[in-house]
Amino acid sequence: MRYKDAGVDLQKHNNIHEIAKMHVFKLSNELGSIIGGVGGYSPYMRIFGRELTLHVDGVGTKVQILSKFKKLDVAGWDCIAMNANDMACEGFRTLAFSDYIAMDSADEEGFEEIIKGMIDALRKVKAPLLSGETAIMPGIVSGKDVVCFALGSREIEFKNKAKEGDVVVGVESNGLHSNGYSLVRKVVEEKIGGYDREIEGLDLKVELTKPTFLYYNLIIESIKKDLINSAAHVTGGGWKKLKRVLGEVLDMNLSPPPPPQIFEVLLKYGEIPIEEAYSVFNMGVGLVFTTEKESLEELIELIERHSFRPVILGEVSKGSGLLKIEANKYGKNFVL
Amino acid sequence: MRYKDAGVDLQKHNNIHEIAKMHVFKLSNELGSIIGGVGGYSPYMRIFGRELTLHVDGVGTKVQILSKFKKLDVAGWDCIAMNANDMACEGFRTLAFSDYIAMDSADEEGFEEIIKGMIDALRKVKAPLLSGETAIMPGIVSGKDVVCFALGSREIEFKNKAKEGDVVVGVESNGLHSNGYSLVRKVVEEKIGGYDREIEGLDLKVELTKPTFLYYNLIIESIKKDLINSAAHVTGGGWKKLKRVLGEVLDMNLSPPPPPQIFEVLLKYGEIPIEEAYSVFNMGVGLVFTTEKESLEELIELIERHSFRPVILGEVSKGSGLLKIEANKYGKNFVL
Structure with missing residues (x-):
């Protein structure tokens, strides 16, 4: 079974991103030079002498399983954690959050659980929830x-950006986190x-129903x-996200643990x-x-001090933007 | 028929807002004094010597009708216009936007229409789209x-805030805009x-399928x-939103046109x-x-210069935070 069989067509999804990028580019050009990094991972605007970014991510279909098992606080936690992890990888501190919760009925109890989970994570990243919208839309x-x-x-x-000769260090996840749930x-x-x-x-x-690890403060x-030299939060697209830090002249040679x-x-x-x-x-x-x-050595110590388990995955070499993975456990080598 | 009959229970929705407010308050107190206006209409944070706000709003169930009639560009336009109108009423300029679009299938054509509509409105408010997320979630x-x-x-x-003796001036809408569509x-x-x-x-x-008027630049x-002295964007809650500018010692006495x-x-x-x-x-x-x-007189001229039609609705008097409405057309006076 592949992700596509679960109704998620990554190719079409990519096309959609390209469509958005094209229009956003055009507008940014019209508006002048306040925008930086457009087309990259985290576009930002230069304003007030700062580089500011907006980031958005949702918990997706994991919420349905969390709801079933009355663990909706994890949906709130994950929502903050995913955004904070992503932004930190680009060197951005979180200043404030805003939330959007759509529901098929006005479930006050479930709503409160979600908000409580958000607040727990917000406390860790020291950012306020500045606004929110709740839409009750049965049928939608x-x-x-x-x-x-x-x-x-x-x-x-x-x-x-990774450099030639870099050691690739992984940090353990807390299981599935919140990606791939359509397939799950x-x-x-x-x-x-x-x-x-x-x-x-x-x-x-x-x-x-395990919460996504909050790596923000570690990053x-x-x-x-x-x-x-680089940090990648492994979410949608799995390990393919590591390619972003390689550019076109480096490879990663990886031997992941089972x-x-x-x-x-x-x-x-x-x-x-x-x-x-x-x-x-x-x-x-x-x-x-x-x-x-x-x-x-210092990085390994820091990871452990943040109570996560590090794992040496491999190294960065000259190449052409590829991930070369030796999955020993499966007796298989492959390239992403 | 009432809004509640369409599955929208405003009382429950209000309870949900109160739940959120309580938790957000608590966190804001913990985080210190960077937050202002909490509990009010537009909370903001003081940072970089500025007052910054985040605002969120969705187009709701109107999207289904726009989709049916292949007018999805209006969904994109409305999404920007509603947020920009709301924020301007509190004196905030829009710096940048971010979007979230959830779909039951990867409809590239519909997606592009939505983005085009957003870009049209963004051009008018001179703000970039800094990030976006598209979630394909059939079944959700x-x-x-x-x-x-x-x-x-x-x-x-x-x-x-309105003042005693103020004249109440309405600006025409372009029909339904994007509220009340569950009832519609x-x-x-x-x-x-x-x-x-x-x-x-x-x-x-x-x-x-008419687009929401963009009042941002006028405001x-x-x-x-x-x-x-005050501005209110009439959206969810209809005219009840006017009460926000009254406080507890003023009334509005209004004779709306048919x-x-x-x-x-x-x-x-x-x-x-x-x-x-x-x-x-x-x-x-x-x-x-x-x-x-x-x-x-100058306000009326300005409204007309922005190509909108003004209408004198009534005046602000001493009172207790009420809207007193004479709906002559319906031979009925009532209080909201």
Whole structure:
């Protein structure tokens, strides 16, 4: 089974991004030079002597599983965490957030759980929730859709580009985080036969409702201490996101550790090809740094001080923008 | 028929706002004094020597009708216009926008229409689209959900409070704008029998797909020229939104003009009580200023220069925060 079989056509999705980019480009040119980084990962505007960015991300279809198991606080937490992790990778501090929650009914209890989860994460990133909108739209939304917008400010210049010879250091994820859930749901519903069960010793309720790790403070500190050359938050697109830090003249040569068991179960029951799995899921690694050898020890210590487990994944070499992955566990090498 | 009958329970919706406010308050207190106006209409943060705000609003169920009639550019336009109008009423200029579009399939053509509409409006408010997220979520979203987030900066102090003796000046709307569509859809589908028809000489396709007027530049200019004491963008909650500028010691005494015919048709076929209509729809008036008598003539000229039609609605007197409405056309006086 592939992501496309779950109704998610990444090619079409990419086309949509290209359409948006084209129109946004044109407008930015008209408006003059206040915009920087357009077309890159985090466009920003230069204003008030600062570089400000807006970022938006939603929790997607994971919310339906969280709702089923009454863990909606995790939806709120994830919504803040995903945005904060993404922005920190580009050197932006979060200044404030805004939320949008669409629901099929005015579920006050569920709403409060979501907000509580947001507030918990906001406290960690020290940013306020400045506004919010709740739309009750039966017939348009089934269940809930949870989306957050973030305002960020870049305080330190950070290129976020890997260098030849860099060591690639992964930081463990907390399981699935919040990407690939359309595929997860399809496998669980059609191949495993439902959510309320244990499978190969794993309680699906626990595995599918874990919060996304908040790496924000670790990333910001790594940048401030000049310990890293690049940072990638592994979300939509899985490990393919690592390619962004390579440009066109470098490769990454990676030997990932065996993924946590939930991924094994999904791959097995869903008959998901290994290349597809690394293009959709984080496979146990939620954040990837590259660092120069001299900084490696200090970076490892910092990761551990933030209570995360680091793992050496490989190194950066001359190349052509490819990820070369040796998945020893699967007896297979492949290129993304 | 009432708004509640269309599945929109305003009381529950208010409860949800109160829940959010409580948690947001608590966090803001913890984070210190960077936040101003919390609990008011537009909370803002003081940072970089500026007052910045984030605002969020979506086009709601109107999108389904726009989609049906292939007018999705109006969804994009409305999304920007609604946010810009709202923010301008509090004295905020729009600096940048971000969008979130959820769809049940990767409809490239529909998506491009939406973005084109956004770009048209963004050009008028001179703000860039700094980021965007597109979520393809079949099973969670039916049709499309179009949401915009805006970053604003307050450049001129504006209290947005009416004063005793102020003249109340309305600015015509372009029909329904984008509020009350859950009720509109219920009336059209259940009482009128469908969208593809003319009724009492009105083409529903035309009436229900009109873009929201962009008042942003008019409002900003009125504030800059010190021509108004308050401004209210008539959206969700209909005319009840005017109460925000009154506080607890003033009333507005209003004699609105007869509403445009589309409202008459909806009221008649939906058997919507007149008080309910003024609490849900704009009833032909999309923006309401209050101004001192000496500024009235200049304000009227400015409104006309922006190609809108002004209408004198009444005056502000001592009172207790009430809207006293004489709906002559309906032979009825009522209080909101």
